[in-house]
Amino acid sequence: MNQNPKIQLTNRSKVVSNKEMTFMERLYLPAILKGLYITMSHFFKKEVTIQYPEVKRPVSDIYRGLHVLKRDDEGRERCTACGLCALSCPAEAITMVAAERTDDELHLYREEKYASIYEINMLRCIFCGNCETACPKEAIFLTDRFVASETKRNAFVYGKDKLVEPKDAPIDISKRQTAEVKTFKLDKSKSHNK
C-alpha cells in the first residue's frame, strides 16, 4: 500500500476501488469478447517471431559470434598457445594449456608449441573481438555463428572439439577480413606473414 498517494513513481498507476460492479460488468461476457477480439486481431498482423534455426535473422558482415580456431592451408592448427588472446580478454573467458609438438605431430600443428587445451567460457565471453585483434598467428576469429543454448552451465565452456574448425568443412571468415587486413597480409615484409 502506498502510504502517501501524492507520491507516484509513474503516471500510469491507478487507484483501485472496491466499488460494486454494474450488471454489465458482472456478466463478464463483453470483457471476454473484447479480449478475444484482441487475440484474433493478431492473426492478421505481421509475425514478429522467426522460425529459428530454419530461418535466421540477417546479421552484419562483421558480426561477432561464436569463435573458430582456424587451420592453415595444410590443415594444421595455427594456434600456438601464446596466450595473447587470454591476456587481451576483458572478461577473462579464455584459458589454455600449452604442449610441445612431437615429431609425429608435424602434420597437426604449425608451430613447435600448440594448445593442448583451449577453452572459452561462452557465458563469460562478451564477444568484443579483442582475442581476434590480439592473435599474432591469425588463428582465432569470430564468425557469424551463434552459441547454441544449453541446459547446463558447464556445457558453455567450449573446448577444442567445438572451437577448432573441422578439416573437411572450413569455416568462412572472409567477410570479417576488411581490405586493410587483406593488404596487410600480402605484405611479406611483416615477418609473421612469411
Add this chain to the structure above:
Amino acid sequence: MFKVTIDNQSIEVEAGTTILQAARLIGGDIVPPAMCYHSELKDSGGKCRTCMVKVVQGSEKDPRPMPKLVASCRTEVMDGMVVQNITSPEVIDARKAVVEFLLINHPLDCPVCDQAGECDLQNLSYEHGTNASRYEEEKRTYDKIDIGDKIQFHPNRCILCYRCVYAADQLTDNRVHGILYRGEKSEISTFVHQAIENDFSGNMIDVCPVGALTDKTFRFKNRVWFLKPMEAHRNCTKCSGKSTIWFRGNEVYRVTGRKDTYGEVHDFICNECRFDKKQASDWTIEGPATIVPSSVLNQNHYKNVVIPSVINPIKETME
C-alpha cells in the same frame, strides 16, 4: 669527482665510471638500453652496440667531440664530458639500425618463446625497432640443443652477447662452454655438446637477455604474464637463497634470480634453489616482487588503487 652532462642533466661521478653507469645514476628515459652489458659480470659489454651515445664534448680540457658514436658501457667519463643520448637524432637512428641488425637472424618466434614478456630484445625492438623487416634472405637456423637436462639452448634466438660465457667463467670453476667459429657463423656451444653441470649453471638462463637459454623445467608451462612473481628466500648452503618465485594460484611454476630495473641479477642463485625447490613450503615469502611499470606483467593487475574517501566513513561504521 668528474662532472658529466648527459642529455642536459649533470651529475658528479667518480673517475672510472662509464657513461652508462653515470646515466643509470641519473635514471629515467636517458639511460641507454643495454643487451650485453651486465653490471655483475666483469668485462661484459661492448658487443651489442645498442647503448651507443654521442659525445659532443670530450672533456673540459679537450672540448673536441668524439668522431664517432661510442658504446656507453665501455667508455669512461672525463671531467666536463657532454653526452647526448635521446636528444641526438643520430643516436636514435643508429640504435634503430642496430635493432634491425640484431633481428636479421632472430626468428621472431615470440608467441612460442618462453622469454616473451620479459625479453630485453622484445622491449628494445618495441621501443626502437620498425614493424617490418627489409631482410629478404633466408634466416640462419640451427637445431635447439639440450645443455644438460635443465637448460635448453636455442641458437636461433641468440644475439651473441657473451653474457652467459662471462657468467660461466666468473661464477663457476669449470667453464665448459664458449663461442665457436667467427663472424656470422659464430655460435655458443659446449665442447662436443657436453652437458654443463655445476651448481651455478642455471644463472646462464637469468643473464641471457633473449630467449636463447631457457629453463627446461618451465618450457611451455605457462606465459610469464599469467604468473605472479613473489620475492622469497630460503636457507641455502650454496647461495644467498634470495630468489623470485613465480606463482599461479598456489603452484610454483619457476624460480629465478631477482632482477632489477635493468633486468640484471645481483644475487646469483644455485641450481638446487632454481630447479628442485618448487614447493611454496620450501620458501619464506617476503612479498610481491617489484615490476617495472612498463612491463606486461602488470596487465590485468590493479596496482596503486586509491580507495575513494567516501567509503571510509562507511568502513568505520561497519567496524
